[in-house]
Amino acid sequence: MEKNLKTQVLIIGGGATGAGVARDLSLRGVNCILVEKKDINAGASGANHGLLHSGARYVSSDPESAKECRDENRRLKQLAPDCVEETGGLFVAVEGDDEKFIADFPGYCDNIDLPCRQIDISEAREAEPALSDKTIAVYEVEDASIDPFKLVLENITDAQKLGCKFFRHLKVVKFNKTGNNIKTVNLVNKNTGETMSIEADIVVNATGAWAGQVAALAGTHIDLIYSKGTLLITHSRITQRVVNRLRPPADADILVPGGTVSIIGTTSLRMESLDEIKPTVAEVDRIVGEGASMMPVLETSRYIRAYSGVRPLLGGGGKGDDRSVTRGFDLVDHAKDGIENFITITGGKLTTFRLMAEKTADLVCSRIGVSAPCQTRKIPLISAHETRWAVPGFSPKNWFNSHDKDDLLLCECEMVPQSAIEEIVGYFDIFDKHADLNGIGKRSRIGKGSCQGNFCSLRIAAYLYDRDHLSSDQGVSEIKSFLNERWKGQRCLLWDTPVVQVELQEAMHCGFFGLELNPDS
Amino acid sequence: MTDINKIYSELTIIGTGMAGMAAAYFASKNKIETTQIGINSGIIYSSGFFDLMGVHPIEDRKTWENPWQAIDKLVSDIPDHPYARLGRSNIESAMDQFMEFMNEAERPYMVRKNQNTKVITPVGTVKSTYGVPRSMWAGAVALKEKHPCLIVDFWGLKAFSAKQITDMLMPRWPGIRPLRISFPAVGPSSDLYPEQMARSLEIEANRIQLAEAIRPDLGDAAALGLPAILGIYKPRQVREHLEELLGVDIFEIPTIPPSLPGLRLKEAIEAKITGRGVRLLSQKRVLSAAQNTDGTFELSIGDRATSEIQQIIGCNAVILAGGRFLGMGLHAGRKKIREPLFDLPVFQPEDRALWHQTNFFDPRGHQISQAGLEIDDSFRPTDLAGKPVYDNLFAAGSILAHQDWMRQKCGAGLSIATAYGAVKAFKKLNIEHPTSNIEF
Ligand SMILES: Cc1cc2nc3c(=O)[nH]c(=O)nc-3n(C[C@H](O)[C@H](O)[C@H](O)COP(=O)(O)OP(=O)(O)OC[C@H]3O[C@@H](n4cnc5c(N)ncnc54)[C@H](O)[C@@H]3O)c2cc1C
Ligand SMILES: Cc1cc2nc3c(=O)[nH]c(=O)nc-3n(C[C@H](O)[C@H](O)[C@H](O)COP(=O)(O)OP(=O)(O)OC[C@H]3O[C@@H](n4cnc5c(N)ncnc54)[C@H](O)[C@@H]3O)c2cc1C
Numbered sequence: 006m007e008k009n010l011k012t013q014v015l016i017i018g019g020g021a022t023g024a025g026v027a028r029d030l031s032l033r034g035v036n037c038i039l040v041e042k043k044d045i046n047a048g049a050s051g052a053n054h055g056l057l058h059s060g061a062r063y064v065s066s067d068p069e070s071a072k073e074c075r076d077e078n079r080r081l082k083q084l085a086p087d088c089v090e091e092t093g094g095l096f097v098a099v100e101g102d103d104e105k106f107i108a109d110f111p112g113y114c115d116n117i118d119l120p121c122r123q124i125d126i127s128e129a130r131e132a133e134p135a136l137s138d139k140t141i142a143v144y145e146v147e148d149a150s151i152d153p154f155k156l157v158l159e160n161i162t163d164a165q166k167l168g169c170k171f172f173r174h175l176k177v178v179k180f181n182k183t184g185n186n187i188k189t190v191n192l193v194n195k196n197t198g199e200t201m202s203i204e205a206d207i208v209v210n211a212t213g214a215w216a217g218q219v220a221a222l223a224g225t226h227i228d229l230i231y232s233k234g235t236l237l238i239t240h241s242r243i244t245q246r247v248v249n250r251l252r253p254p255a256d257a258d259i260l261v262p263g264g265t266v267s268i269i270g271t272t273s274l275r276m277e278s279l280d281e282i283k284p285t286v287a288e289v290d291r292i293v294g295e296g297a298s299m300m301p302v303l304e305t306s307r308y309i310r311a312y313s314g315v316r317p318l319l320g321g322g323g324k325g326d327d328r329s330v331t332r333g334f335d336l337v338d339h340a341k342d343g344i345e346n347f348i349t350i351t352g353g354k355l356t357t358f359r360l361m362a363e364k365t366a367d368l369v370c371s372r373i374g375v376s377a378p379c380q381t382r383k384i385p386l387i388s389a390h391e392t393r394w395a396v397p398g399f400s401p402k403n404w405f406n407s408h409d410k411d412d413l414l415l416c417e418c419e420m421v422p423q424s425a426i427e428e429i430v431g432y433f434d435i436f437d438k439h440a441d442l443n444g445i446g447k448r449s450r451i452g453k454g455s456c457q458g459n460f461c462s463l464r465i466a467a468y469l470y471d472r473d474h475l476s477s478d479q480g481v482s483e484i485k486s487f488l489n490e491r492w493k494g495q496r497c498l499l500w501d502t503p504v505v506q507v508e509l510q511e512a513m514h515c516g517f518f519g520l521e522l523n524p525d526s
Numbered sequence: 527m528t529d530i531n532k533i534y535s536e537l538t539i540i541g542t543g544m545a546g547m548a549a550a551y552f553a554s555k556n557k558i559e560t561t562q563i564g565i566n567s568g569i570i571y572s573s574g575f576f577d578l579m580g581v582h583p584i585e586d587r588k589t590w591e592n593p594w595q596a597i598d599k600l601v602s603d604i605p606d607h608p609y610a611r612l613g614r615s616n617i618e619s620a621m622d623q624f625m626e627f628m629n630e631a632e633r634p635y636m637v638r639k640n641q642n643t644k645v646i647t648p649v650g651t652v653k654s655t656y657g658v659p660r661s662m663w664a665g666a667v668a669l670k671e672k673h674p675c676l677i678v679d680f681w682g683l684k685a686f687s688a689k690q691i692t693d694m695l696m697p698r699w700p701g702i703r704p705l706r707i708s709f710p711a712v713g714p715s716s717d718l719y720p721e722q723m724a725r726s727l728e729i730e731a732n733r734i735q736l737a738e739a740i741r742p743d744l745g746d747a748a749a750l751g752l753p754a755i756l757g758i759y760k761p762r763q764v765r766e767h768l769e770e771l772l773g774v775d776i777f778e779i780p781t782i783p784p785s786l787p788g789l790r791l792k793e794a795i796e797a798k799i800t801g802r803g804v805r806l807l808s809q810k811r812v813l814s815a816a817q818n819t820d821g822t823f824e825l826s827i828g829d830r831a832t833s834e835i836q837q838i839i840g841c842n843a844v845i846l847a848g849g850r851f852l853g854m855g856l857h858a859g860r861k862k863i864r865e866p867l868f869d870l871p872v873f874q875p876e877d878r879a880l881w882h883q884t885n886f887f888d889p890r891g892h893q894i895s896q897a898g899l900e901i902d903d904s905f906r907p908t909d910l911a912g913k914p915v916y917d918n919l920f921a922a923g924s925i926l927a928h929q930d931w932m933r934q935k936c937g938a939g940l941s942i943a944t945a946y947g948a949v950k951a952f953k954k955l956n957i958e959h960p961t962s963n964i965e966f
Contacts, residue, residue, distance in 0.1 A: 286879035290860075411716045413684055460685070463649065463782050467687035471706070478694055480649065485887055492886040499882060504851045504858040504894075507882075509571065511892070512852070513783055516932035517573045519653045521887040522587050 008201050012038045012170075014369055015190055015205035017177050017219060019043075020050035021153065021355050023211035024160035025362030025381070026369075031167035032384060033370060033377035038203060039169060040192060042176035044447050045157050048213045050355065052282075052314025054236060054268055056247060056261045057081060057089055058356045059147040061096060061121060062254070064113035065106075070333050072117050074356050078147060081359065085386040088156040092262055094148025094247035095129065096121075099299055100139040102252045107142045110251060114146075121146050133244045135300045148247040150263040153355055158392040158448065166389075172434055173444065175201065180208070180223045185345045187223060196439055207346045207369050214279055214317040216351035225342040227335075227349055229317045231279060235288040236270030236314075237498070240307035243267040243300060250299055257295035260303075264397045269296045269303060276315060284311040289497040307501070310494035319352045334361045338368060346372070391432060394425045394449040415468055416461035418454020423468055425449055430474055440474035442466065442487035458491045459510040482525040488514065532838040535561035535805065537952060538825060540812050540867070541847030541855065543567030544938050545923025547795045548620075548945035549845050551627050554802040556953055561805040561839055563812055565830045567853055568924075569795075572938075573647070573780040574754070574787025576635060576657030578621065579609070580642060580935030585890045589654050593642050593939075594618075606928035608944050609936070611903055620946030621939065625657060631798040632762070633790060634660040644669055646751070646779050648686055650694025656939060659787055661754070661761050665777035668749035674701040676747035677779070678740060680709040682718040685782045686753045705743045710735035720786050723755040727764050737771035747774055754778040754786045761790060807837075815844070815867045821918060843918040845948050846899075846907070847941075848925050855925040856898065863897050865925075870907045870915055873900050873927040891933040898927035904951035905944065917955070920948040 014030055016023050019041025027039040041047065060074035082089050098107045114121035122145045129143040130136050136143075161171050172192075179191035187208050192201045212219045220227040242262050250258030254273075261268045272288045289311055297304040319335050334353030350365045363379045370377065393399050401420040412422040429448045430440045442462060445451055451465060452458035462484045469475040475483065488510070499507060515521045539549045542564030553560040578593040582600045590596035594614060601610040609617060621637075628635050635657040636643075642654040643666045658666055668675045679688035688704035695702050709718055711732040726732045740750065756778055757764030769776045780787050800806050813826045813833055823844050827837040848855020848867070857866050858881075863874045874897040875881055881894035899907040899921045906914035907921050922944040924931055931937040 283884060286877070413682065413717055415684065460782065464685040466649070467685050467690050470687045470690035470693060475690075476693055477696075478650075480690055480694070481651065484649070489886050493884075496882050496884065496886075500858050500860045500878070505854075508850060508852045509783075511886075511895075511932050512568065512571065512937075515887070516935070516937060517575075517653070517780075517783070518647045518649050518651050519935070520649070520651065521889055521933065522581065522589065523651055 009204070010038065010201070011204045012036055013205065013373060014038075014207045014209060015040065015203050016209045016211055018048070018211035018213060018215070019045045019157070019161070019171070019173070020048045020211065020213055021157055021160075021358035022213065022350055022353070022361050023209075024157045024164070025358045026209055026211055026350070026365050027164040027169045027171070028160045029362045029366040029379060029381050030369060031164040031169045032380035033366065033375060035370065035373070035375055037164075037169050038205070039161065039164065039171045040175040040177065040203075041171075041173055042195065044173045044444055045161060046154055046447065048215070049314040049316060050153050050157055050213070052236070052312050053153060053355055054259060054261050054270055055150050055153055055263055056259060056356070057149040057151040058354065059094060060117070060119050061094070061114060061146040061148070062249060064117060064119060065109070065253070067333065068117050070354075071119065073333075073360060074354065075117065075119055077357050077360055078149065080382065081151065081356070082149060083385070084381070085156065085159070087388040088152050088159065088386065090150045090263060092148065092150050092246050094146045094249060095133065096144040096146060096249045096251040097129070097136060097140055097299060098142040098251035099137050100141055102141070102250070106253060107251055110144060119146070133246060133248065135243050135302050136248070137299055137301055142251060144251065148249070150247060150261050151355065152263065154395055154447070155392060156355075158395055159386050159389060162389040162391050163386065170434070177219060177222065182224070182344070185343055187344060187346055196441070206373055207348065209365060209369065210347065210349040211351070211365070213351055214315040216317060216349050220339070220349055223339070223344060223347055225339050225344060225347070227337065227351065228320060229351065231276040232316045232318055233274045233276045233282060233313050234271035234316060235284040235292065236268050236312055237289060237292055237308045238310040239267045239269065239303070240309050241265065243302060243306065248299065255295075257292040258299070260296065260300065266309070279315060282313050282315055283493055284313045284497045286497045308498045311497045312494050317351050336361070336364050336368065392448070394421065394429060395447070397450060400425065400450055415464040416449075416451040416454065418456050418461065419450035421449050421451050421461070426465060426468060427472065430469075438474075440469050442483045443490050446487065446490070452487065452491050457495060457506065457510070458488055459506070459513065462487050478523070481520060481523045484514070485520055485525060530835060530838055532840065533561065533805075535559055535839055535841045537561070537843050537845065538563065538823070538839055538841040539845045539847060540564065541567065541849060541853065541923065542806070542808060543569055543847060543849050543853055543923060544572070544941035545847035545849070545945045547799065548624055548942040549847055549922055549949055550799045550804045550806075551624065551795075551802070552946050552949040554799065554804050555623070556949060558949070558953070561807065561841065562799070563807045563810050563825075563827060565809055565811055568849060569792045570788040571783035572788040572791065573783070573785065574659045574662065574791060575645060575653070575655040575780075576938035576942075577931075577935040578642070578656035578939035580654045582934055584930065584933040587889050591642055592640055593656055594640055600934070604928060606900070608901070608926045608929055608940060611901065611905065612943055612947050616947060616950070617939070617943045620943040621656070623946070624942045627798070631794040633794045636660055636663045646691065646695070648691070648753075648780060648782050650691040652695070654935065659778075661756060661765055661778045661787075662780070663777065664749050664775035665751050665779060668775065668777070669695075669699065672699050672701055673748040674746045675699070675749045675751060676703050676705055676740075676744060677751040678705045678707060679753065680707060680718060680723075682709065682716045683720070683723070683753060684717075691779065703745075703747070705740070707739045710739055720753065720755045720781050721758070721789070724758045724786055727755060728757050728760060730767070733764065733767050734771065737768055741772060744772060744774065749775045749777065751777050751779050754780045758786060758790060758793075810837075812867060817916065823918070843920065843952055845920045845922055845945070845952070846925065847921070847923040847945065850898070850924050853924070858894070863894070865899065868915070868919065870899055871909055873897055891930045895930040895932065896928055898925050898929075900927050904955060905948040906951070920952055922948040
C-alpha cells in the first residue's frame with residue numbers, strides 16, 4: 006500500500022463544506038484529496054435541521070446572512086433538485102409571543118426583498134391542521150427542506166468521478182512545515198492505526214467546529230465558540246411545510262418536514278469541549294414541551310431519534326443567546342499568520358455550503374495559478390447511481406421491481422438486499438477495505454427501520470463474513486459500534502414501545518450473546 | 527353481564543413466560559388448582575440455554591465457573607437480589623425439579639454438577655450457562671475438548687454464518703472448520719427459515735439427503751455443528767438418525783431469536799402443564815384486577831388485541847409473573863415506570879435521565895434493569911414501608927427488582943427459582959378465604 010501521496014490540494018473534513026470544495030475544485034480541473042477522520046457527515050453536516058433557509062429566520066438579526074440564504078436557497082432548488090423538497094415555509098406566532106416582533110417581521114423581509122406573505126389564520130390551520138388553536142399570526146416564506154446526506158454523498162461522488170480521492174477514517178494529526186509552508190501532512194487511520202503522509206501545494210481546513218483544533222495543529226489560531234443543538238425526529242410527518250416560530254430564535258421553534266418524518270428543534274447550549282456531544286433527557290423534554298406550544302400533537306407524538314450537532318460560531322461570543330452570534334462564514338487565509346499555503350473555511354450554514362466552497366476554491370485557485378471559473382453555479386448536481394441506496398424508499402421499490410429471489414433481504418425493515426451491501430462495500434476506498442456497518446449505514450437505509458439495527462446488524466455481519474469482508478473477531482466490534490451509533494439517537498427517547506424494543510435488543514445482544522463481555526478488537 | 531363466563535380457581539398465575547410456566551409446574555406438582563393466563567413471552571425468543579448465574583460483579587465482567595459460588599458472592603454483595611430470598615437449597619431444588627420436568631417433557635437438559643458450561647452462540651461468542659439442551663450438548667463437549675469439528679451452514683439461511691463462528695472460535699479451537707451447502711429437499715425458495723427446515727427434517731428421506739450432502743466434507747471431524755433446525759416435534763429422533771448416518775456427534779447451535787429451541791420449549795412445556803391439569807388460557811390477557819371485600823381477586827380476561835371482557839376469574843391468590851417491558855408486566859411512560867395491573871409500587875431510578883447509560887454495552891448495565899417489584903420473604907410485592915400490599919399476591923420472574931438477568935446471566939434460573947419460592951410461600955401461608963359469597 007502506498008503510504009505517501011501527492012496532490013495539489015488536500016481538503017480536511019468530509020462535511021458539506023469539504024465535499025463542496027472537493028467538487029468545486031474538481032470541476033475546475035484541480036487535483037485534490039479529501040480526508041475525513043470518521044466518515045461523511047460525522048460533524049454538523051450529519052446533525053442539522055435540514056432546513057434550506059429562505060433567509061427569513063435571519064432578517065432581523067443578520068441581514069447579510071439572510072441575503073446569502075435567499076440566493077443560495079433559490080440556486081439549490083435549481084441545481085440540486087433531487088436533494089431538495091420544495092415544501093414552502095410558515096412563520097407562526099402564538100398567543101403570548103412578542104407583538105412588536107410580529108409587526109416588524111414583514112418590514113424586515115421587505116428590506117432585503119424577501120418574499121413574505123401574510124396568510125389568514127383559518128386558511129393556515131386548514132392547510133396545516135397541526136397548528137395550535139392559539140395561533141395569532143402566520144406568514145408564508147420560501148423555506149424548503151434539504152437532505153444533507155444525499156447532498157454530501159452526491160458532491161463527493163461527483164468529485165470522485167472527476168478524479169478526486171476520498172479517504173475515510175483518516176485523521177490529520179500533524180503538519181510538517183518547512184519555512185512558511187506546510188510541506189506534508191501526517192494522517193492516522195483510526196481503525197487500523199496505520200499512518201500515511203500527504204504532500205500538498207495547498208491545505209484547506211474545512212473541519213467545521215474542529216477548525217480551531219486543526220488550525221492549532223498547524224501552529225495558528227481560530228477563535229470559535231461551540232453551541233450544541235439537539236433535534237428530534239418524529240415517527241410520522243407532522244406538517245407539509247416548514248414551520249418556524251415567529252419570535253426571536255429560541256428553543257424548539259422550527260419544525261422541518263422531510264419525506265415521511267418531521268424534525269423538531271433545536272436547543273442551544275454553550276459547550277466547552279467537542280467530546281461529549283450527545284442529546285440529554287432534559288433537552289428532549291424541553292423540545293417536546295416548547296414544540297407543543299406551537300403544535301400540540303408534539304406532546305404525544307412518537308419520536309424515533311434524537312441527535313445533537315455543534316455550531317461553530319465565530320468570534321469570542323457575547324453574553325446573549327448564542328443564536329444571535331453571526332451565522333456568516335469565515336474564510337481565513339493563514340498567510341496573514343505566516344503560513345502561506347493553509348486556508349480555513351468554517352462557520353456558515355448548510356444552506357450556504359456551495360457559496361462557501363466557491364469562495365474557498367476561488368482563493369485556492371488564485372494561489373496555485375488556476376484561472377478556471379467556478380462551475381457549481383451552472384452545472385447541476387445530478388443524482389448518481391452510486392448514491393441511490395441512501396434514498397428513502399428506493400430499496401423497497403427496487404425490491405418489488407427486481408424479483409431476484411436469490412438476492413436475500415438482509416435489512417427487512419427497509420428492504421435492503423445483500424446485493425446492495427456488496428455494491429456499497431465496493432465503493433469503500435482502496436486504502437480502507439474494512440467493511441464497517443456504520444459506513445454501510447451512511448450509504449443505505451440499514452438500521453433505520455423499526456428494528457433499529459437489532460436484527461439487520463446480525464444478518465449483515467454474517468453476510469460480510471461469508472464474503473470475506475470481515476474476519477477473525479471483527480464482527481463483534483462491528484455489531485457493537487453499529488448498535489451504539491443507533492443507541493446515541495435512541496437513548497433519550499426511551500419510553501413506551503421503544504423501551505420494549507431495546508429490552509429485546511439487550512436480551513439478545515447481552516443476555517444471549519454476551520457481547521458486553523467481549524472486548525472490542 | 528350474564529353471558530360472561532366466570533370461573534373459579536384457587537391460584538391464578540399471570541404470565542406464560544419462563545417464570546409463569548415454572549410456577550404452573552410447581553403449583554401442579556403441589557396439587558394446587560391453578561389457572562394460567564398469558565400471551566407470547568420471552569420463551570420463544572430464548573436461546574434454550576438455562577442460565578443460573580454467570581457474571582458478578584457485572585461492572586468487572588467477572589464470569590464464574592461455579593454458579594453456586596457466584597450466587598453466594600452475589601447474595602452477600604446485593605442482599606436485595608431475589609436469589610437472596612431463597613438460599614442455595616431452595617434454588618437447587620427448584621433447578622433440579624425443573625430439569626426433571628424438562629426430562630419428562632422430552633426436552634432433556636444436561637448439567638455439569640456445580641459447574642457452568644461454555645456454549646457457542648450464533649455470533650460465534652462463547653457463553654457460560656448452566657442447563658444445556660441435550661441437542662446442543664455435543665457442541666459444549668467438543669468445545670471443551672477441542673475435538674476436530676465441522677460447522678455447517680446453508681445458502682439462504684440468514685444470520686447464521688459458519689465462517690463467522692469458526693473465525694471467532696479459531697484462536698481457541700484450531701480444529702474447527704466451516705462448510706456451506708445447499709439445504710436439500712426444500713423447493714426452489716432461496717430464503718430459508720429454521721422452522722421450515724426443521725419440518726423438512728422430520729421426514730426421514732430428507733435427513734438421508736442432508737447426510738449425503740455433508741459426508742464428503744466430514745474429513746476428520748469428530749463432531750458436527752448445525753444451526754438449530756433438527757426437528758420441532760421429534761428433535762431427538764432427528765439428531766440420532768443423523769448421528770447414525772454420519773457416525774459423528776451432532777449438535778445444534780441456536781439461531782438468532784425467535785429460534786426453534788424457544789419454540790420447542792414453549793410447545794413442550796405447554797403440553798405437559800395442561801396435561802398436569804393446569805387450566806391454560808393462552809393468548810389471553812388480564813385486562814384488570816380487583817380485590818373483593820373478602821380478599822379474593824377478580825380478574826377480567828380478554829383477547830390480546832381487544833379490551834372486551836370475555837371471562838372473569840375469581841381466585842384466592844395470584845402469582846404475578848408478567849415479566850418486564852417486553853412481557854408487559856411493567857410499563858415505562860415518559861415520566862415513570864408503572865405496574866399496570868395492580869398499580870403496585872415499582873422500585874425505579876429517580877429520573878428518566880438515569881434509566882439508560884450513554885453506552886449501550888456499558889458493563890455496569892442500565893439502571894432501568896434494576897427497576898421492578900420489591901418483595902418480602904414470602905415473594906409478596908411490598909409497599910414503601912416494606913409491608914406486603916396484598917396478603918395473597920405473589921410475584922416471580924423478571925418483574926422483580928434488584929436484578930439484571932441480562933447482564934448477570936441468570937434469566938431462566940431467576941424465573942424458575944423465584945417461581946418455586948412464590949409457590950412455596952403460597953402453600954406455606956395456606957391461604958384460605960371464604961368463597962361462599964362468590965357466584966360461579
Ligand atoms: C443543530 C444544528 C442545526 C443546524 N441546522 C441547519 C439548518 O437547518 N440549515 C442550515 O443551512 N444549516 C444548519 N446548521 C448548520 C450546518 O449544519 C453547518 O453549517 C454545516 O453542516 C457545516 O458543515 P462543515 O462541513 O463546515 O462542518 P462539519 O459538517 O462539522 O464537518 C467537519 C468534518 O471535519 C472532520 N474532521 C474534524 N477534525 C478532523 C481531522 N483532524 N482530520 C480529518 N477530519 C476531521 C469531522 O469529522 C467532520 O466530519 C445546523 C447546525 C447545527 C449544529
Ligand atoms: C432474546 C432473549 C434471549 C434470552 N436468552 C436467554 C438465555 O440465553 N438464557 C436464559 O436463561 N434465558 C434467556 N432468556 C429468557 C429469560 O430467561 C426469560 O425471558 C426471563 O427469565 C423472563 O421471564 P419471565 O417469565 O419473567 O417474563 P416474560 O418471559 O416476559 O413473560 C411475561 C409473561 O407475562 C405475560 N403478561 C404480562 N402482562 C399480562 C397481562 N396483563 N395479562 C396476561 N399476561 C400478561 C406475558 O404475556 C408473558 O407471557 C432470553 C429471553 C429473551 C427475550
